[in-house]
Amino acid sequence: MEHNELKGFLLTRNWRDAAAGTEIEYWLATEAGARKVVLTAQTPVAFVEARHRAAVEAQLPAMPGLQLRELELKTFRQEPVIGVYARQHRLLGRLARALETQDIPLYEADVRPHDRYLMERFITAGVSVDGGRPEGTAIFDCKLQPAPDFRPALKVVSLDIETSAHEELYSIALDGTGERVVFMLGEPPAEASEPGDFRLVYCPGRKAMIERLNDWFERNDPDAILGWNVIQFDLRVLQATADGCGVPLLLGRERRPVEWRKHPGKQSYLFAAMPGRVAIDGIEALRSAVWSFASFSLEAVSQELLGEGKAIGDEYDKMAEIERRYQQDKPALAAYNIRDCELVLRIFEKARLLQFVMERAQTTGLQLDHFGGSIAAFSHVYLPRMHRQGYVAPNVGDAPEGAFPGGYVMDSRPGFYDSVIVLDYKSLYPSIIRTFLVDPVGLVEGQYAADTATLIHGPNGTRFSRDKHCLPDIVTTLWRARDEAKRARNEPLSQALKLLMNSFAGVLGASGCRFFNPNLVSAVTLRGHEIVQLTREFVEKRGYVAIYGDTDSIFIWLKRAHTNEEAQAIAATLVKDINAWWSHRLREEQGLASFLEIELDTHYRKFFMPTIRGSDVGSKKRYAGLSVDAAGREEMIYRGLEMARSDWTPLARQFQEGLLSRIFRGEPYQAFVTDYAQATLSGEKDDLLVYRKRLRHRIADYQVNVPPQVRAARIADEYNVKVNRPRQYENGGWIRYVMTRSGPEPLEVRRSGIDYEHYLTRQLQPIADAILQPMGESFAAMTTLQRRLF
Incomplete structure (x- = not known):
């Protein structure tokens, strides 16, 4: 094997302390199959202020294996530091705890060896392997370098259990x-038929099932396990089954076991680490890629993305049918089981999820199956660049306390409008970082600079260096890469780059980030306030009216109805002039190149901004409009209204859509309101009355002010116990219920008649009045007669 030409994509990473030093283990997916890379005798490092050298030296006799070295680095407080090098990584943890009793911080001791090795070499996921000592499919003590363009075809398996x-x-x-x-599980039937396009293997016991599963993984050797809730359910149940049978679950490469750990802040959430293999959950991947569904159940997502599913009734009908098939028709159960696997594979293909998680790993440095992790991703790209500027990172909690403002939200002007254009600043916060050189190192340099005349002055007295910084260059690199990805129509890469860039301001505002600083975040958000406010002044000097603005966008009323062509032309002129104005202003005032770029987002031929319910004040983040694109195609858009919220009934959402669309298109709407109310009262809309709400806590935790969904869930579980079924809601979940004359009742056990007055007054009337009152009409006036009749 030509190891010096080998390229791989990181699957898993780990470290362990050995007698000769810390060992790092990486598993790579290569075109020649999986390879294990082991780096022995690594030397972990942390940093301590040089003035505390004597205190550290006093600990050395009790901790053999530590060495101190002089370094040209300093803290954010400008204190020189020395390096503390350790034979074993755990020694740094011991030293940190010992120094903590003396209020002496040890910096970066929490950076894990396998992460530091990668980040200091600017490696994220693609690697090139140089040299080393081969032993079978493993390579020892080679050198790794970044190979950012390498993407192998991963071997995947979809796993599902019943x-x-x-x-x-x-x-x-x-x-x-x-x-x-x-x-x-079980013996084959006397007259077993072939199931079709898959093998059906009967196992005499669950121990045999686990053993066959272990053998399957060793024989077929996939890189990734895909599934739906695959870690929290499928793998968890498999592990519990294996433990119960006294047999190991060996799903890692080299027949190694799954290593389980709990989420530090959410004990019920589990991580399943498998050497050489990653488990990628479809739900987590979709959410990470910013897909949105009313329900993330496999059935719901399959129906929406693929137009098909495999439903066999509600949760209890499904369990009853699974039980029936297991007892009476095992081939049918097997077909149902593998259908889940097939749907997961097709969803991953349709949504390009595997490509997304690979591009995300390459962009962020996070492992393929690690979702969330914005702070870790920021550290991965920032720390090595910061070190090269001569700094070590602060520890979490070192930053000054204080609050900082969020995005700017303009007071709205409620009402109906013709011709509203929305202009949007492209990636506003990243462009602010890039333009005004907002940066942790830059802020420190500005804070301690002797000559402030050449610095960039920001909000709240912040000052930033013009020539010593990291984050603006990181953003610039990612921005250009995203532009290239869009030109290449690589949507997964484009999305991954966008999400990483847009996460930076949020990460700097997270108290769990080692770079958290309220002044730093305010330099971004307050600059955003200023930009939107100055943009409002600009457009209003042109004779238009800004009726709303939110963080990075501004809604502009053109004062009268315009054709789509006229509105598009006005928007193009405003975009050109605003961008030119910023370029001139920033160059003249601070000698800065502007990367602020406003662009047309939408033209609304008709637009509605409601009031806050029960007042005359305009609402925020809630509006609707009839949008028109450059080709003249129309679309109804809803933001924050009942139409866009899953906790309102389909009755309400359908009513709001029907009423607004008629008003926007100039169609008669009074008869629609009265007919809809009458149909509701007469029972014609009963299939639209179901509330679907989430129980976010255990049912027992609700003691005071018990909401309707909890009352319904309690009724459902009381019924479940009565009919000898497991409780379904005691630990939370989703409940579907209707409002009856006896209160909320779950669909599983509804005994009372529908409370139609509730639906009129609590679902239809609030929606109708918000829309009708600006036109001098009301829902009550339109529907009084029907309500009396019923």
Whole structure:
């Protein structure tokens, strides 16, 4: 094997302390198959202020394996530091705890060895392997360098299990790489028929199922396990089953076990680490890629993305049917099981999720199956650049306390409008960072600069260096990469780059980030306030009216109805002039190049901004409009209104859409209101009356002010116990219920008649009055007669 030409993509990473030093283990996906890279005798490092050298030296006799070295680095307080090098990484933790009793901070001791090795070499996911000592498919003590363009074809398997209502394992399905198979508990029927396009393997016991699963993974050797809630349910149940049978669950490469750990802030959330393999959950991947669905159930997502699913009734009908198939028709259960695997694979393909998570890993430095992690991603790209500027990073909690403002939201002018254009600043916060050189190192340099005349002056007295900074250059690199990705139509990469750039301001405002500083975040958000306010002044000097603005956008009323062509032309002129104005202003005032770029987002032929319910004050983040694109295509848009919120009933959402669309298009609407109310009262809309709400806590935690959804859930679980079924809601979840004359009742056990007056007064009337009152009309006046009749 030509190891000096080998390229790989990082799958998993780990470290362990050995006698000779800390060892780092990486598993790579390569075109020649998976390879393990082991780097032995690594030397972890942390930093301490040089003035505390004597205190550190006093600890050395009790901690052999530590060495101190002089370095040309300093803290954000301008204190020189020395390096503390350790034979084992855990020694740094011991030293940090010992020094903590003397109020002496040890900097960067929490950076894990496998992460530091990568970040200091600017490696994120793609690597090139140089040299080393080969042993089978493993390579020892090679050198890794970045290979940012390398993307192998990953071998994936979709895994799904079926269980009883009490999580007793019935079957395991595997689809994708290698054999397409279902392992089924039980003996084959006397007249077993072939299931079709997959193997059905009967197992005499659950121990045999786990052993066959372990063998399957060793034989087929996938890089990634895909699934739906795959870690929190499927793998968790498989582990519990294996433990119960006294057999190991060996899903890692080299037949190594799954390593489980709990989320530090959410103990019920589990992480499943497998050497050489990643588990990628479809729900987490979709959310990370900013997909939105009313429900993230496999059935709901399949129906919306693929136009098909596999539903066999509600949750209890489904469990009853699974139980029936297990007892009476195991081939049918196997077909149902592997259908889930197939749907997951197709969703990943349709939404390009695997490409997205790979591009995200390459962009952020996070492992493929680590979602969230914005702070870790920021540290990965920032720390090595900061070190090269001569600084070590502060510890979490070192920053000054204080609040900072969020995005600017302009007071709105409620009402109906013709011809509203929305102008939007492209990636406003990243462009502010890039334009005004907002940066942690730059802020420190400005704070301690002797000559302030050449600095960039920001909000709240902040000052930033013009020539010593990191973040503006990082943003510039990502911005250009995104422009290239868009030109290449690489949507997964474009999305990953956009999400990373847009996360930076939020990360700097997170108290869990080592670079958190209220003054730093305010330099971004307050500059955003100024930009939107000055943009408002600019457009109003042109004779238009700014009726609303939110963070990076401004809604401009053109004062009268315009054709789409006229509105597009006005918008183009404003865009050109605003961008030119910023370029001139910033060059003249501070000698800065402007990267602020406003662009046309939408032209609304008709637009509605409601009031806050029960007042005359305009609402925020709530509006609707009939948008028109450059080609003249129309679309109804709803933001923050009941139409866009899942906790309102379909009755309300359908009513709001119907009423607004008629008003926007100049169609008669009075008869629609009265007919809709009458149809509701007469029972014609009963299928639209269901509330679907989330129980965010355990049912027992609700003691005071118990909301309707909790009352319904309690009724449902009381019924479940009565009919000898497991409780469904005691730990939270989603509940569907209707309002009856006896109060909220779940769909599982509805006994009373519908409270139609509730739906008229609590669902239809608030929506109608918000829309009708500006026109001098009301829902009550239109529907009084119908309500009396019913």
